[in-house]
Amino acid sequence: MKRSGFLLLLVIPFFALSQDSGIPAEFTLEKSEPEAHLRFLASDELQGRRTTEMGNNIAARYIAAQLEAYGLKTAPGLEGYFQPIAFEAVTPPRQASFTLHKTVYTQGENLLLLTGNADNLKTEAVFVNYGWIDEESGHNDYQGLDVKGKIVLALPGTPDGQDPMSIFNAMKTKRKLARQQGAVALIELYRLQFPWAFFRSFFDKENLSLADEDAQDSPGQDIVYGWMQEEQDGNFQRLQEGKKLKATLTSKGFSRRTTFSQNVIGIIEGTDPQLRDEYVLLTAHYDHVGTGKNGGGAFTPQDSIFNGARDNGMGTVALISAAKALSKDRPRRSVIILAVTGEELGLLGSKYYSEHPLIPLDKTIFNLNTDGAGYNDVSYVSVVGFGRTGTDALVEAGVNIFGLDVFPNPAPEQNLYDRSDNVSFASKGVPAIQFTPGTTGFDEKISKYYHQVGDNPDTIDYGYLHKFCQAFARTARLIADDNARPQWRNGDKYEKAGKELYGE
Numbered sequence: 314m315k316r317s318g319f320l321l322l323l324v325i326p327f328f329a330l331s332q333d334s335g336i337p338a339e340f341t342l343e344k345s346e347p348e349a350h351l352r353f354l355a356s357d358e359l360q361g362r363r364t365t366e367m368g369n370n371i372a373a374r375y376i377a378a379q380l381e382a383y384g385l386k387t388a389p390g391l392e393g394y395f396q397p398i399a400f401e402a403v404t405p406p407r408q409a410s411f412t413l414h415k416t417v418y419t420q421g422e423n424l425l426l427l428t429g430n431a432d433n434l435k436t437e438a439v440f441v442n443y444g445w446i447d448e449e450s451g452h453n454d455y456q457g458l459d460v461k462g463k464i465v466l467a468l469p470g471t472p473d474g475q476d477p478m479s480i481f482n483a484m485k486t487k488r489k490l491a492r493q494q495g496a497v498a499l500i501e502l503y504r505l506q507f508p509w510a511f512f513r514s515f516f517d518k519e520n521l522s523l524a525d526e527d528a529q530d531s532p533g534q535d536i537v538y539g540w541m542q543e544e545q546d547g548n549f550q551r552l553q554e555g556k557k558l559k560a561t562l563t564s565k566g567f568s569r570r571t572t573f574s575q576n577v578i579g580i581i582e583g584t585d586p587q588l589r590d591e592y593v594l595l596t597a598h599y600d601h602v603g604t605g606k607n608g609g610g611a612f613t614p615q616d617s618i619f620n621g622a623r624d625n626g627m628g629t630v631a632l633i634s635a636a637k638a639l640s641k642d643r644p645r646r647s648v649i650i651l652a653v654t655g656e657e658l659g660l661l662g663s664k665y666y667s668e669h670p671l672i673p674l675d676k677t678i679f680n681l682n683t684d685g686a687g688y689n690d691v692s693y694v695s696v697v698g699f700g701r702t703g704t705d706a707l708v709e710a711g712v713n714i715f716g717l718d719v720f721p722n723p724a725p726e727q728n729l730y731d732r733s734d735n736v737s738f739a740s741k742g743v744p745a746i747q748f749t750p751g752t753t754g755f756d757e758k759i760s761k762y763y764h765q766v767g768d769n770p771d772t773i774d775y776g777y778l779h780k781f782c783q784a785f786a787r788t789a790r791l792i793a794d795d796n797a798r799p800q801w802r803n804g805d806k807y808e809k810a811g812k813e814l815y816g817e
């Protein structure tokens with residue numbers, strides 16, 4: 314506190330001279346404001362802000378109300394501050410069994426079907442390697458195979474990726490490829506490192522994903538899709554040798570419905586006629602994981618609400634604070650304030666926006682995202698992606714002025730950069746970094762609250778939240794005001810995407 318107070322004394326006369334409006338609004342943000350926002354957004358009444366649930370909608374409405382109060386413009390093509398997103402909610406079959414030759418697989422035991430109903434289907438099983446087709450490279454696992462009306466069995470993942478992320482990302486495409494080839498079912502062999510029981514409990518509930526916009530993927534055309542934990546009965550060896558085996562499939566109680574959530578977006582127009590066509594995109598996810606079983610962590614009848622005060626109430630409040638400060642004293646470039654939904658389901662809200670941007674991505678010159686699991690050292694702002702976009706000096710200036718230091722790239726083993734919403738934009742080429750509450754590594758201080766019911770507003774250091782919000786707004790301003798645009802560092806994994814996006 315002392316340190317920032319001292320720095321403010323040095324800073325105020327400088328800004329009083331350099332800005333027409335006097336002290337930029339991030340310096341005059343009251344501590345009570347972020348605290349009040351957080352106490353609302355992480356309240357029990359919002360029930361953990363789970364995507365598509367009422368608590369999530371109320372959080373979105375609250376954020377939109379702030380943007381309206383600050384006078385933000387709505388994005389082109391929208392009537393209000395919501396960008397609606399359709400989701401599909403899929404409930405796996407309640408009962409299913411699959412017989413391969415003489416071995417029986419039963420749903421909830423060694424079988425987990427996720428989609429599709431089947432009524433005592435008698436056919437053959439065919440092994441299709443990964444069940445992958447890549448037109449660019451010419452790879453086609455279905456070449457020379459007749460799978461019409463048959464059940465195809467596949468290895469998990471793709472020829473190029475068998476890590477959990479690749480396996481997860483390939484599921485939908487593999488299902489579609491199998492259906493296009495005329496198969497009636499696709500079952501993947503469970504050959505993952507983590508325990509089958511854990512995988513089963515993760516998927517054996519209603520699962521939400523972005524609604525498929527491909528008209529062909531209409532509900533009537535669902536094929537049976539799922540996973541099996543193979544028995545050591547020699548059947549797979551026979552299948553791999555190209556033999557066909559008799560197979561029977563029954564699956565009941567699968568259902569699918571369409572439901573909705575929304576991103577919240579508002580625009581602050583820049584003051585510089587030359588630079589206002591360039592946009593700095595500020596993002597934070599406002600969704601969390603909900604209550605009870607959906608939370609994924611331990612809960613009791615007394616407390617079953619995963620409030621998500623840190624994850625990502627703090628980031629959401631930093632975003633709201635930046636909206637206020639930057640709309641009051643507008644920077645040279647324009648700013649997009651985007652609160653995304655669906656992060657906890659797999660970065661879905663940011664992914665949707667990156668594929669349906671309301672301001673063209675090639676005019677979006679930077680993404681400053683804020684998200685985090687919590688904090689274990691309140692002398693820092695941790696910056697994921699530090700050193701990668703040419704913005705380090707501005708970030709340090711924005712953070713240091715409030716008496717905080719930058720902790721660069723914490724917990725490298727957690728691969729944080731590719732696990733939050735910034736990656737939805739980075740992968741499209743937009744230079745992006747993430748502001749995270751002071752984290753020096755993933756220790757017990759972090760895991761105590763990360764995705765736990767105890768991550769509630771009574772356990773927050775509000776003095777720190779105040780500075781964190783100020784530093785976020787300040788950093789956004791410095792980047793939006795700077796003459797130079799952020800640039801990917803030479804050789805960065807997203808540099809090529811950047812060159813393609815901006816046509817350099």
Ligand SMILES: [Zn+2]
Pocket residue numbers: 624657764
């Ligand atoms: Zn989270």
